[in-house]
Amino acid sequence: xxxxxxxxxxxxxxxxxxxxxxxxxxxxxxxxxxxxxxxxxxxxxxxxxxxxxxxxxxxxxxxxxxxxxxxxxxxxxxxxxxxxxxxxxxxxxxxxxxxxxxxxxxxxxxxxxxxxxxxxxxxxxxxxxxxxxxxxxxxxxxxxxxxxxxxxxxxxxxxxxxxxxxxxxxx
Amino acid sequence: xxxxxxxxxxxxxxxxxxxxxxxxxxxxxxxxxxxxxxxxxxxxxxxxxxxxxxxxxxxxxxxxxxxxxxxxxxxxxxxxxxxxxxxxxxxxxxxxxxxxxxxxxxxxxxxxxxxxxxxxxxxxxxxxxxxxxxxxxxxxxxxxxxxxxxxxxxxxxxxxxxxxxxxxxxx
DNA sequence: TGAGGGTACTAGGAAGTCCAAGTAGTTACT
DNA sequence: AGTAACTACTTGGACTTCCTAGTACCCTCA
Numbered sequence: 001x002x003x004x005x006x007x008x009x010x011x012x013x014x015x016x017x018x019x020x021x022x023x024x025x026x027x028x029x030x031x032x033x034x035x036x037x038x039x040x041x042x043x044x045x046x047x048x049x050x051x052x053x054x055x056x057x058x059x060x061x062x063x064x065x066x067x068x069x070x071x072x073x074x075x076x077x078x079x080x081x082x083x084x085x086x087x088x089x090x091x092x093x094x095x096x097x098x099x100x101x102x103x104x105x106x107x108x109x110x111x112x113x114x115x116x117x118x119x120x121x122x123x124x125x126x127x128x129x130x131x132x133x134x135x136x137x138x139x140x141x142x143x144x145x146x147x148x149x150x151x152x153x154x155x156x157x158x159x160x161x162x163x164x165x166x167x168x169x170x171x
Numbered sequence: 172x173x174x175x176x177x178x179x180x181x182x183x184x185x186x187x188x189x190x191x192x193x194x195x196x197x198x199x200x201x202x203x204x205x206x207x208x209x210x211x212x213x214x215x216x217x218x219x220x221x222x223x224x225x226x227x228x229x230x231x232x233x234x235x236x237x238x239x240x241x242x243x244x245x246x247x248x249x250x251x252x253x254x255x256x257x258x259x260x261x262x263x264x265x266x267x268x269x270x271x272x273x274x275x276x277x278x279x280x281x282x283x284x285x286x287x288x289x290x291x292x293x294x295x296x297x298x299x300x301x302x303x304x305x306x307x308x309x310x311x312x313x314x315x316x317x318x319x320x321x322x323x324x325x326x327x328x329x330x331x332x333x334x335x336x337x338x339x340x341x342x
Numbered sequence: 343t344g345a346g347g348g349t350a351c352t353a354g355g356a357a358g359t360c361c362a363a364g365t366a367g368t369t370a371c372t
Numbered sequence: 373a374g375t376a377a378c379t380a381c382t383t384g385g386a387c388t389t390c391c392t393a394g395t396a397c398c399c400t401c402a
Binding site: 040043044047075076077080087088090091108111112113114115 | 379380381382383389390
């Protein structure tokens with residue numbers, strides 16, 4: 001592995017921000033940059049854990065979503081909405097999962113425009129295995145104390161709501 | 172804009188996790204998924220603010236780093252280390268910035284292997300303008316209260332240190 | 343001095359994200 | 373019933389990230 005930096009690059013950037021008279025923006029910059037970096041670290045860990053199953057996080061998320069549904073099927077558009085990614089990203093992900101026979105496309109019974117994505121038996125099996133790996137190797141192995149984890153989740157949940165990512169309601 | 176989801180998909184996933192007997196991993200899953208989603212939201216905002224300047228976040232970060240240095244120049248490898256991205260990502264970013272005449276490549280004076288990336292006058296100007304936009308439109312416009320922002324930064328800083336992202340020491 | 347081991351950068355490729363635009367199919371309204 | 377507006381999906385393109393492999397150069401040590 002590469003030798004780590006001898007200082008925190010984000011703290012350094014924050015210092016620069018303050019020295020340039022942008023104090024008001026310094027914490028926002030630091031928070032956003034921290035999240036970007038944390039995401040990079042987590043994505044690397046998640047993808048490393050999923051690699052042995054031939055999955056990536058994007059593929060896992062779709063499989064996991066399908067596996068949770070009543071009959072293992074969902075229209076592409078619903079998957080796009082639930083996963084909060086662009087429809088074309090779902091097309092892309094489904095292409096690859098279909099290539100690996102973990103899902104298959106199926107015509108929607110009543111809406112001629114829509115396509116159902118259906119998880120296959122093999123897809124279900126891999127999803128369960130992958131979930132175990134993630135739970136064991138990543139989700140329960142965080143270097144963040146429980147109380148900090150709770151407040152992190154709380155802060156981001158509130159933020160996402162304020163950002164219009166979802167609305168309180170239904171169900 | 173798309174109609175937002177009528178419920179929090181992460182809270183939903185957490186519920187599923189608990190119902191499947193994975194309670195111990197539920198908070199880790201929720202935290203990591205929240206960070207992934209927050210990153211997506213922030214990246215979209217940042218890129219939207221930078222679009223008017225013809226930049227992306229990756230390009231901005233490199234320009235900003237160069238503009239902070241004493242003489243506006245840095246070897247590619249140093250930039251890679253500071254930005255914590257793969258060397259080939261820097262090559263890619265520099266290619267595009269060079270195409271737009273915001274930086275130029277220059278031979279390293281003493282090390283024949285190395286290449287210096289040098290910011291141009293135009294690059295400096297755009298960097299300053301872009302910084303103003305980001306500070307105004309994004310960094311000071313977060314829907315997160317100051318105290319929550321502080322603890323978010325604190326938690327992620329501690330995490331990054333624990334994850335070996337950097338080491339305390341050399342200023 | 344000269345050979346081997348490292349370091350710096352680039353090329354090519356796989357993936358992911360998004361956007362813009364195009365084709366079908368559906369719905370709603372006159 | 374027929375047209376207009378909307379929705380669902382795909383294609384193609386831009387961009388970012390990483391990985392693997394290859395070339396060129398430096399540096400240490402026998």
